[in-house]
Amino acid sequence: MIKDQLQADPAHKQEQDSEFSTMVDAGLSRRRFMQGGATAMGLFLAANPVAEAVAATTNPKSKLLGFTKIPTSTADTFEVPEGYTAQPLISWGDPILKDAPAFDDNGKQPSSAQEGQFGDNTDGMSFFPLSEDRALLAVNNEYTNYKLLFDHQGKAMTADDVKKAQAAHGVSVFEIKRTAEGWEYSQDSKYNRRITANTEMMITGPAAGHNLMKTSADASGKKVLGTFNNCANGETPWGTYLTCEENFNGYFARPDLKDGAVADKHQKRYGIKDDSKYKWYKFDDRFDVTKEPNEPNRHGWVVEIDPMDPASTPLKRTALGRFKHENAAVTIADNGHVVVYLGDDERGEHIYKFVSKNKYNPSDKAANRNLLEDGTLFVARFDAAEGEVKGTGQWLELTYGKNGLTKENGFNSQAEVMIFAREAATVVGATTMDRPEWVAVHPKTKTVCCTLTNNKNRGVKNNQPVGGPNPRAKNNYGQIIRWKENNADNTALNFNWDLFLVAGNPTVHKDFYAGSANITDENMFNSPDGLGFDNAGRLWIMTDGKYSNEGDFAGMGNNQILVADPDTGEVRRFATGPIACELTGLAFSPDQRTVFIGVQHPGEKDKPSHFPAGGHSKPRSTIMVVQRKDGGIIGA
Ligand code: FEO
Numbered sequence: 001m002i003k004d005q006l007q008a009d010p011a012h013k014q015e016q017d018s019e020f021s022t023m024v025d026a027g028l029s030r031r032r033f034m035q036g037g038a039t040a041m042g043l044f045l046a047a048n049p050v051a052e053a054v055a056a057t058t059n060p061k062s063k064l065l066g067f068t069k070i071p072t073s074t075a076d077t078f079e080v081p082e083g084y085t086a087q088p089l090i091s092w093g094d095p096i097l098k099d100a101p102a103f104d105d106n107g108k109q110p111s112s113a114q115e116g117q118f119g120d121n122t123d124g125m126s127f128f129p130l131s132e133d134r135a136l137l138a139v140n141n142e143y144t145n146y147k148l149l150f151d152h153q154g155k156a157m158t159a160d161d162v163k164k165a166q167a168a169h170g171v172s173v174f175e176i177k178r179t180a181e182g183w184e185y186s187q188d189s190k191y192n193r194r195i196t197a198n199t200e201m202m203i204t205g206p207a208a209g210h211n212l213m214k215t216s217a218d219a220s221g222k223k224v225l226g227t228f229n230n231c232a233n234g235e236t237p238w239g240t241y242l243t244c245e246e247n248f249n250g251y252f253a254r255p256d257l258k259d260g261a262v263a264d265k266h267q268k269r270y271g272i273k274d275d276s277k278y279k280w281y282k283f284d285d286r287f288d289v290t291k292e293p294n295e296p297n298r299h300g301w302v303v304e305i306d307p308m309d310p311a312s313t314p315l316k317r318t319a320l321g322r323f324k325h326e327n328a329a330v331t332i333a334d335n336g337h338v339v340v341y342l343g344d345d346e347r348g349e350h351i352y353k354f355v356s357k358n359k360y361n362p363s364d365k366a367a368n369r370n371l372l373e374d375g376t377l378f379v380a381r382f383d384a385a386e387g388e389v390k391g392t393g394q395w396l397e398l399t400y401g402k403n404g405l406t407k408e409n410g411f412n413s414q415a416e417v418m419i420f421a422r423e424a425a426t427v428v429g430a431t432t433m434d435r436p437e438w439v440a441v442h443p444k445t446k447t448v449c450c451t452l453t454n455n456k457n458r459g460v461k462n463n464q465p466v467g468g469p470n471p472r473a474k475n476n477y478g479q480i481i482r483w484k485e486n487n488a489d490n491t492a493l494n495f496n497w498d499l500f501l502v503a504g505n506p507t508v509h510k511d512f513y514a515g516s517a518n519i520t521d522e523n524m525f526n527s528p529d530g531l532g533f534d535n536a537g538r539l540w541i542m543t544d545g546k547y548s549n550e551g552d553f554a555g556m557g558n559n560q561i562l563v564a565d566p567d568t569g570e571v572r573r574f575a576t577g578p579i580a581c582e583l584t585g586l587a588f589s590p591d592q593r594t595v596f597i598g599v600q601h602p603g604e605k606d607k608p609s610h611f612p613a614g615g616h617s618k619p620r621s622t623i624m625v626v627q628r629k630d631g632g633i634i635g636a
């Protein structure tokens with residue numbers, strides 16, 4: 001995908017213009033989707049949106065989508081279209097390092113076992129080719145479930161249990177090879193590596209060495225142990241993996257808040273609480289904020305990893321800002337600068353982009369290795385006329401001394417602007433969004449999409465007004481926003497945006513909670529989260545939503561994958577996951593004939609899943625390998 005992005009082609013700019021206007025018409029119109037209570041509902045009924053929607057999809061015009069749509073599912077299985085196969089590749093606990101023991105689901109294995117095994121809760125991942133039939137997968141292990149990890153279900157934690165939990169987090173890198181039976185992983189590869197919450201890393205960029213980054217273990221403010229709550233990912237054209245630290249705050253506790261102490265404004269904005277369900281702070285002082293007040297500042301970053309060198313030190317890139325990072329969508333702008341789009345996944349937080357100071361040089365790998373060290377971070381403001389779900393937008397610069405980021409507003413340096421990027425975003429006037437999840441850049445047109453997964457606080461909290469790109473109060477379905485930078489220049493400061501789709505349930509609702517015209521009773525879903533374009537420009541949408549199949553979510557079944565045609569707006573269901581999972585993590589082989597898909601947390605909240613082994617086995621997060629029986633291109 002990245003290789004394609006680098007082949008600048010002026011013809012694509014034209015395509016992009018037509019794509020954008022078509023999509024606005026196909027996806028949503030003002031008539032179909034006006035905000036504002038009863039008036040909007042009246043317009044909606046008058047427009048007979050269900051009929052409109054069905055008409056739009058009963059005669060699919062898409063040339064991009066070649067597979068047969070599948071129905072929703074409530075089964076404990078992973079379903080793919082007719083003519084496709086899906087096989088498990090690796091599950092939580094499978095041994096990766098040479099001497100690691102096999103998984104045992106008795107919950108009694110010590111930390112040393114988990115340190116050599118695939119981590120828990122597979123999330124974002126990337127595919128790095130070694131040869132035609134060999135590759136590395138770098139995979140995030142977002143969090144762990146104590147009910148499955150321990151025989152005592154987390155009720156009798158010890159110091160070694162905390163180490164085991166820390167080892168279930170982070171990143172797993174392992175070799176895979178293609179055999180006659182399909183892809184399998186190799187336990188004996190020299191590349192295999194576990195990166196955990198205790199792996200030594202370097203802090204680079206504007207916050208490195210700042211006083212707010214120093215702890216009793218690290219007077220330099222440049223050396224940190226570990227990464228955790230690694231949500232989604234990115235990969236760079238120079239062959240490195242980006243892992244994004246999301247809900248890092250949940251691992252820290254400030255127990256004195258129970259005794260009347262008051263959290264400071266930074267702790268409040270980033271969500272430091274009086275307790276942590278993981279209990280690391282009871283056994284590991286750096287997670288106790290009363291003892292190490294700066295340790296939380298060292299987490300919430302994007303980390304760059306060289307998967308080809310298992311001895312390399314992961315680098316935390318502070319120039320990309322500190323927040324609850326979802327993914328890092330990398331593209332090279334036509335002028336050669338690296339652009340990274342970033343979402344901050346919390347209700348009412350923001351969308352960012354980083355533009356590198358230096359340019360990408362395809363023939364200088366060593367220089368590229370530092371491109372994420374220095375650059376400018378921006379945050380998005382979306383503007384719209386009253387009642388419109390499209391408009392213009394601006395990238396607001398987060399640079400110390402500009403746009404009010406001054407001493408008067410509490411910022412004393414660029415380091416502080418990056419460490420407290422959320423607060424800087426508020427000062428400059430960024431738009432509060434409905435939980436930005438993954439961002440994806442179209443490989444040819446460079447149009448950008450971002451999932452806004454849901455937001456029960458929209459229209460409830462003062463700083464989260466209904467309107468513009470967040471048009472529904474108490475939004476429990478989500479939407480996908482799309483923007484095109486001016487002149488298709490990803491470093492531009494201005495853009496045009498619209499909504500590609502608005503998820504909803506047309507069988508339950510007749511108002512704007514039914515969703516946009518491209519949502520029907522046959523493709524409906526809630527809470528779009530994972531997002532990615534394949535080389536042909538198909539948009540892959542993965543959900544992490546409510547799977548009750550009741551009430552507002554009736555008829556939606558388990559979490560699922562949809563594929564959309566950006567030109568026609570058509571959306572078609574491609575896969576469904578097992579009970580109580582989310583589907584997340586999407587990596588294509590370069591030939592586009594294999595896609596790796598993550599099944600995360602099957603059976604969460606004690607739901608009755610035994611995926612993937614069946615019987616009475618413990619449910620285990622698992623990466624699935626999906627191929628076509630005829631060996632063809634996935635999705636075509
Ligand atoms: Fe880890 Fe926002 O999902």
Ligand code: CA
Nearest residue numbers: 231437529530
């Ligand atoms: Ca996610």
Ligand code: CA
Nearest residue numbers: 437453529544
């Ligand atoms: Ca999510």
